[in-house]
Amino acid sequence: MTVSPSSSAQAAREALAVRLTHLRKDAGLTGKDLSARCGWHPAKTTRLQKGAAPPSDADIRTWCTACGADDQADDLIATARAVDSMYLEWRRLHQGGMRTVQEDWYALHEQTRICRVYVSNVPPGFFQTPGFATALMGQITAFQGTPNDVAEAVAARVARSRFLYEGGHRYVVLMEESILRYRTADPDAMRGQLRHLLTVMPLASVSLGIIPFTAQRTVWPLEAFYLHDDTVAVVETLTAEIKVTQPRELADYAKAFAGLAEMAVYGDTARTLIQAAIDALE
Structure with a gap:
């Protein structure tokens, strides 16, 4: 290592x-x-x-x-x-396929009360539809050259969405507008994914903010990170998953999240951005 x-x-x-x-x-x-x-x-x-x-x-x-x-x-x-x-390369994590890692994430989310998420590339796993997750995880498997168990991994990833509908869990999510426009999957899968975002937005457990292209930046676009109850931050890079537990670094991620949240739009304004991305696929 x-x-x-x-x-x-x-x-x-x-x-x-x-x-x-x-x-x-x-x-x-x-x-x-x-x-x-x-x-x-x-x-x-x-x-x-x-x-x-x-x-x-x-x-x-x-x-x-x-x-x-x-x-x-x-x-x-x-x-x-x-x-x-604390620092695990994706190829090492996925050496037997992606399903086991998805199940490990399930356990972490089950224990988390408040999860603050910032993403700049794809929607968080618990928001992903089966069609979108299948396309994305197929790309990752091909890139890493790891065993293909995409169907099982997708099922494990989608299972995490149950926590959106159970009491005791809250998800505060910030997404860059670019995610709405990236053609990560085919048009039908993208359309289904974007419509799903509109579906989960009204849930009591969810706060979804979109950072528009036009936002005046006070915090630059970052790598995706998940803050679990202020005890651990899971950061996703191209090659590895990093678990941050040092208090000083956790405070930095919390500070960055607060700054990003101020740039985001919510409610009807966020829905308008999502709908515009859907319309662009028609």
């Missing part, structure tokens, strides 16, 4: 490295002593202590044994796996 562009993931990796370093020092070992006990080159110890390389489960167990701290191995392994999950 490469070093994450997210400082949350890197900060967590460095914190794990500090814990390993403290174990070594508490055991009264130098870096060379520990390397000798572990049976690896001192350069590896240096990399692990700097957080420059992620330790494997075996590395952690070997390190703990060398320090006489076998009782801490399981906790450190769990921590390392949590760090690893």
Whole structure:
């Protein structure tokens, strides 16, 4: 795994490295002593202590044994796996197909009370129709060269929409107007998708704002992100899913969302933009 562009993931990796370093020092070992006990080159110890390389489960167990701290191995392994999950490449996530990832998202949305979403490329998954989702996920599968389980993945994605109709969940969504105009699917699927947006807008659980092309920007267009109850932000890039948990970064995403919300239009004005996009497909 490469070093994450997210400082949350890197900060967590460095914190794990500090814990390993403290174990070594508490055991009264130098870096060379520990390397000798572990049976690896001192350069590896240096990399692990700097957080420059992620330790494997075996590395952690070997390190703990060398320090006489076998009782801490399981906790450190769990921590390392949590760090690893902060930055995951899509190809790695989709190596067995897309369905499993969609089911994981289902679990996260089930636990979320308020989800604030900003998208600049496609509607959020819980707003997508089967036709649109099929076209989009087919494109992603072809681009990534991962196993094609689009039909199953679409079913899992669409299942998330149930939370729009259940109590206890609220979705505050901001979409760039460009999403309404991108021909991500064929005209029929696009038309169905846009009409579906009009259908979900009146739901008590939904607030949908559209940021018009003509809006005076105070926040530039960003990558898609999902803020779940102010505890985690899931950011989607071309190559990876990044889970941000560091409070400072979460505050930045909340600040960006507030700025984007001020540029958006709502209600009848938003519906007019959606209807204009539908009319353009006729």
